[in-house]
Amino acid sequence: MSADHHRLIVLFRSARRCSTPSAVHQLHAHLSKLGLLLWPPFSTFVLEAYCKFNLLRLAHHLFDELPHRDPVIWSSLLSAHSHSDHPRRVLPLFRSMILQDAILPDNFVLATVVKTSARLCSIRLGKQAHAYFLTSPYSGDDVVKCAIVDMYSKCRAPGDARKVFDTITHRNRVSWTAMISGYASSGCYSDAIEVFGAMPEKDVFTWTALISGLVQSGDSFHALKLFVDMRREGVSLDDAFVLSSAVGAASDSAALELGRQLHCLTLVLGYESCMIIGNALVDMYAKCSDIYSARIAFERVTVRDVVSWTTMVLGEAQHGKAEMAFSLFDQMVIAGVRPNEVTFVALLYACSHAGLVQRGRNFFDSMVREHGITPSLQHYTCLLDLLSRSGHLSEAEELIKSMPYEPDEATWGALLSACKKHGNVQMSLRVANHLLSLKPKDPSMYILLSNTYAVAGDWANVTNVRRLMVDNEIKKEPGYSWIELGKESCMFVAGETPHEMRIQIVSLLEELMIEMKKRGYVPETNSVMHDLDEHEKEQQLMMHSERLAVAFGLLRGVPGTAIRVVKNLRVCDDCHTVLKMISSIASREIVVRDATRFHHFSYGSCSCGDFW
DNA sequence: CTAGGGTTAG
Numbered sequence: 001m002s003a004d005h006h007r008l009i010v011l012f013r014s015a016r017r018c019s020t021p022s023a024v025h026q027l028h029a030h031l032s033k034l035g036l037l038l039w040p041p042f043s044t045f046v047l048e049a050y051c052k053f054n055l056l057r058l059a060h061h062l063f064d065e066l067p068h069r070d071p072v073i074w075s076s077l078l079s080a081h082s083h084s085d086h087p088r089r090v091l092p093l094f095r096s097m098i099l100q101d102a103i104l105p106d107n108f109v110l111a112t113v114v115k116t117s118a119r120l121c122s123i124r125l126g127k128q129a130h131a132y133f134l135t136s137p138y139s140g141d142d143v144v145k146c147a148i149v150d151m152y153s154k155c156r157a158p159g160d161a162r163k164v165f166d167t168i169t170h171r172n173r174v175s176w177t178a179m180i181s182g183y184a185s186s187g188c189y190s191d192a193i194e195v196f197g198a199m200p201e202k203d204v205f206t207w208t209a210l211i212s213g214l215v216q217s218g219d220s221f222h223a224l225k226l227f228v229d230m231r232r233e234g235v236s237l238d239d240a241f242v243l244s245s246a247v248g249a250a251s252d253s254a255a256l257e258l259g260r261q262l263h264c265l266t267l268v269l270g271y272e273s274c275m276i277i278g279n280a281l282v283d284m285y286a287k288c289s290d291i292y293s294a295r296i297a298f299e300r301v302t303v304r305d306v307v308s309w310t311t312m313v314l315g316e317a318q319h320g321k322a323e324m325a326f327s328l329f330d331q332m333v334i335a336g337v338r339p340n341e342v343t344f345v346a347l348l349y350a351c352s353h354a355g356l357v358q359r360g361r362n363f364f365d366s367m368v369r370e371h372g373i374t375p376s377l378q379h380y381t382c383l384l385d386l387l388s389r390s391g392h393l394s395e396a397e398e399l400i401k402s403m404p405y406e407p408d409e410a411t412w413g414a415l416l417s418a419c420k421k422h423g424n425v426q427m428s429l430r431v432a433n434h435l436l437s438l439k440p441k442d443p444s445m446y447i448l449l450s451n452t453y454a455v456a457g458d459w460a461n462v463t464n465v466r467r468l469m470v471d472n473e474i475k476k477e478p479g480y481s482w483i484e485l486g487k488e489s490c491m492f493v494a495g496e497t498p499h500e501m502r503i504q505i506v507s508l509l510e511e512l513m514i515e516m517k518k519r520g521y522v523p524e525t526n527s528v529m530h531d532l533d534e535h536e537k538e539q540q541l542m543m544h545s546e547r548l549a550v551a552f553g554l555l556r557g558v559p560g561t562a563i564r565v566v567k568n569l570r571v572c573d574d575c576h577t578v579l580k581m582i583s584s585i586a587s588r589e590i591v592v593r594d595a596t597r598f599h600h601f602s603y604g605s606c607s608c609g610d611f612w
Numbered sequence: 613c614t615a616g617g618g619t620t621a622g
């Protein structure tokens with residue numbers, strides 16, 4: 001190799017560290033002119049440089065023109081695709097590597113294929129790669145094993161991950177972290193802790209893997225506990241990820257006070273304008289029902305990406321502020337940020353919760369035509385939800401037949417609840433049969449089915465649904481609500497009150513009931529399915545968990561402040577009416593976050609405009 | 613010249 005070549009390699013190394021897309025172009029042209037592009041290390045350098053700037057099309061252009069492609073450049077190309085937004089494209093490429101260039105996968109390529117399976121959450125593909133790996137000459141490679149551990153972890157098979165983990169000869173931070181993350185994100189708290197405890201040297205990565213994994217699996221309680229432990233152990237917080245995970249935990253458990261404290265911590269640590277924490281804070285405030293603070297947090301994020309904008313759009317949408325959501329979207333486009341598929345889910349959601357049918361159809365069309373996004377099943381479900389909830393039932397039924405996906409339980413469920421809302425018994429039976437044949441997993445689907453058949457008088461199917469629930473061990477999730485007052489948080493289950501407050505809560509609710517009846521309130525006792533007399537049904541409604549929480553808030557909260565309640569299920573019709581009236585009788589703003597959205601009750605009306 | 617872990621939104 002000549003001194004010139006050597007000089008060029010040095011040049012490329014520095015170019016790879018700090019270059020711009022146009023510098024890569026120049027390099028490419030220069031090499032081409034010198035006739036050096038065909039030397040494998042050079043072509044790989046240029047290809048990698050294109051990939052670094054996400055210029056995969058140009059990378060392919062170069063790749064396709066090479067007369068000889070060695071395993072290394074194949075590996076680079078496959079790896080670039082597995083990291084891209086379209087990891088699926090690895091597969092056809094992998095095939096042509098074997099078939100056209102007659103190259104068998106080595107350990108580098110295997111690691112990439114395993115990583116691709118992980119990104120696609122395809123345990124099937126992952127197992128194929130695993131099997132190939134075991135019979136290959138590379139079956140002892142720890143790096144590939146580590147990728148397999150990560151793959152099984154991401155596919156929710158931590159047990160399989162563990163088997164591979166135990167065969168790794170030299171465990172390092174990477175393999176430990178992959179295993180811990182696998183257990184934590186699959187909800188295996190004690191296993192995660194066990195492996196975490198066995199790890200010799202823990203760093204911020206390890207803590208982050210554990211804490212964010214727990215948040216992902218919905219265990220925000222343990223996530224927050226560990227965040228506190230981590231602080232106690234004096235682990236330096238010079239890393240934004242773990243903090244954003246902690247904020248995410250506060251957001252999930254609707255712990256506004258804790259979220260505010262974490263916000264203070266971000267200010268103290270100087271992360272005020274950090275994007276990933278800022279995005280998490282916007283989400284936290286929105287989910288903790290404080291949309292005003294969410295907007296302020298959003299303003300503070302100086303460099304905004306798609307996630308920042310989408311989080312804010314969704315926040316407005318969940319709070320019923322459709323126009324705000326649309327105007328944010330316009331600003332986002334003007335700011336030059338390209339919306340993605342999640343952005344359109346948020347926009348369709350906004351339309352759906354405000355009954356804006358034409359607006360929703362327009363967004364759906366522009367998503368395809370102007371933004372080149374292929375609608376997913378979720379987009380179709382959103383559109384179907386919008387159409388059907390607004391009463392366009394037959395159009396919705398047409399859509400479900402003509403769309404290019406097999407409808408899942410969420411799709412049929414959306415249509416069924418709309419049929420119920422609009423009292424279309426005939427259609428509801430048709431839809432219910434489709435839903436039933438899918439053997440849904442969500443307990444609320446069975447409640448919906450049972451109600452549908454009961455309304456239609458189809459008692460045989462009511463029994464059928466109940467039997468299916470027993471056979472499949474599906475239990476109705478009990479409704480509960482919680483409220484945060486200062487530093488204490490109180491949870492209520494329907495019909496149960498804390499001993500010391502029982503008399504006060506019940507008498508307040510009775511007092512309110514008398515006042516409401518004077519104002520024309522008639523309890524909707526037909527939603528109570530049990531065999532009870534009218535008075536008993538009324539009593540049962542009165543003791544719904546959200547009402548108990550609101551009553552507690554009225555008794556114990558700071559007068560004049562908003563009462564914020566979170567409920568795990570959807571607010572029932574009767575409670576919705578009642579909370580509107582209470583907001584006017586007590587002159588208090590009441591904000592309820594239920595399973596799907598927010599309701600801001602004030603002066604006798606709700607932000608959802610009774611459309612939910 | 614190529615591969616593996618923690619990253620906010622639905």
